[in-house]
Amino acid sequence: MPTYAIRAIANPSNGGRVNCDPNPVTEGDASVCRAVVNSGYTFSNWSDACASTATDCTLSNVRAAKTVTANFGQCFVAERRFVVPFNSGSQVYLSQARIILEGSADIASGAELIVKAPSTRMEMGFSVASGGSLIVTADSVTCTNTRTSPSIAKSKSPGDSTCDACNVPLTLSGSRVVASAAELHESIQLQLEVLGIELDDLDGVVLDPDQRWLVLETPRALVDRDQNANSDIYYLDLLAERLSLVSQNQHGFAGNGPSRYPAVDASGELIVFQSQADNLVAVDTNRADDIFLHDLALGQTMRLTRGERNSAHPTLDAEGMTVFYDQRDGIGARRVFGQPLLEGAAAEQFSLERSPTGALLDCHHPAISADGRYLSYLEQTLDAVGAVERACWVHVYDRENGVYHRQVCPAALTESGDEVRSAFSADANTLFWSLPDRPEPIRLDNPLMAPLP
Structure with a gap:
């Protein structure tokens, strides 16, 4: 008897997976396809050969090859507002409250947006281009297996006694900054070699703990549209063996300046980085290094900082709630800020301006623990003319x-210069600082973690 293959697709690929059993299926028999949801998503519906909102779909009397697509959506407990255009691909979003599509969130030709909520509002100016698609379902939604949305994240200043972000139950581990590409598992190194990526060309690597993806910083052009001869940020899907340029402008080409220091949330969807490029977004006229956020699911990049002086060294908690970075002020001293990923939320300063003895401080290279509770950064004092002194804390x-x-900083850290990369361990027990010419990172026990009994 002939058999037929069932092509099972998860949309998006990081929203979950699809298992069909049996597959292939003998002619005339049935196969049951099941949608398995990843953390941070909710199953929406089936499309193609299946048409159902249940996670299981049965294909009966199969007599030809079939394709089934399980659509997964990010599900938000609170109201979700979209302001960035949808330029390509198919995206699904759900809300228990309401979805608002602002006038700037246009749907381009070839793009598809599927939304489901009790109420959806399209504001003046919103449009769907010819060849684009908007599917709206007005129905009750219950978010399951979700992570807290950056759109409802809260952040408190150092003077506050509580931190909403710290009290969110976490089931996700943070991504891991790899001190050296040589630390990567042999299978990943082989995969990089097959793709023509040399370990010596990697200046920074962030690894998913489950080894589903890598985010790379490299000066080498890995795709044809990287023509800037500068350092850029790439996302590598290790399962699909698909490489994407992250630090790209709206036309898909690498930005016109170097992009560095990537940091990623636990889902691998939100990637922050610093860049000198001024063409990654439509309007960037401050002539300074900025911090950018790239939403992999939307394929969109936004600028988070708008200061007149350089912002650098971004770091992001596992839930993707708050981006921390350092930014220079008018005299050249750096301050550490936290920017909640909440529409309209203002950045807050977290670093001290003066030491206990009254000396002006230069604060830089922040790191945030995966649960968003512990923030670390380096401090150095400035002399009377604003020059950084060697002493380090x-x-x-x-x-x-x-x-x-x-x-006081470990001795090797005092001599490190500006190329250090800082991070917490997954359990926040240990601080790490990776240096370019040092095979092992500098380690320091978190002094605020209570010792285990």
Whole structure:
């Protein structure tokens, strides 16, 4: 008897997976396809050969090859507002409250947007281009297996005694900054080799703990549209073996300046980085390094900082709630800020401006623990003319309890210069600083973590 293959598609690919059993299926028999949801998503519906809103779909009396697509959507408990255009692909979003499509969130030709909520509002100016598609379902929604949305994240200043972000139950582990590409598993190194990516060309690597993806910083052009001869950020889907340029402008070409220091949330969807490029977004006229956020699911990039001086060294908690970075002020001193990923939310300064002895401080290279509770950064004092002095301290702040600890930097860290990359371990017990010419990172126990009994 002939058999027929069932092509099972998850939309988007990181929203979940589809298992069909049996596959292939003998002619005339049935196959049951099941949608398995990844954390941060909710199953929406089936399309193609299946048409159902249940997670299981049965294909009966199969007599030809079939394709089934399970559509997964990010599900938000609160109201979700979209302001960025949908330029390509098919995207699904759900809300227990309401979805608002602002006038700037146009749907381009070839793009598809599927939304489901009790109420959906399209504001003046919103449009769907010829060849684009908008599917709206007005129905009750219950978010399951979701992570807290950046759109409803809250952040507190150092003077506050509580931290909403710290109290969110976490089931996700943060991505891992790899000190050296040589640390990667042999299978990943082989995969990079097959793709023509040499380990020596990688200046920064962020690895998914489940080894589903890598985010790379490299000066080497890995795609044809990278023609800027500068460092750029790439996303590598290790499962699909698909490489994407992240630091690209609206036309798909690499930006006109170097992009560095990527940081990623646990889902691998939100990627932040610093860049000198001024053409990654439509209007960027401040002539300074900025921090950018790239939403992989939307394929869109937005600028998070608008200061007149350079912003650098971004870091992001696992839930994708708040981006932390350092930014220079008018005298050249750096301050550490946190930018909640909430529409209209203002950045807040988290670093101290003066030491306990009254000296002006230069604060830089922040790191945030996966749960968003512990923030660390480096401190150095400035002399009378604003020059950075050699003395270095590690500052660790507990956002939940409002407690901070300050201690002298390890000797190797004092000599590190500006190329250091900082991170917490997944359990927040340890701080790491990776240096370009040092095979092993510098380690320091988190002084604010209570010792285990």
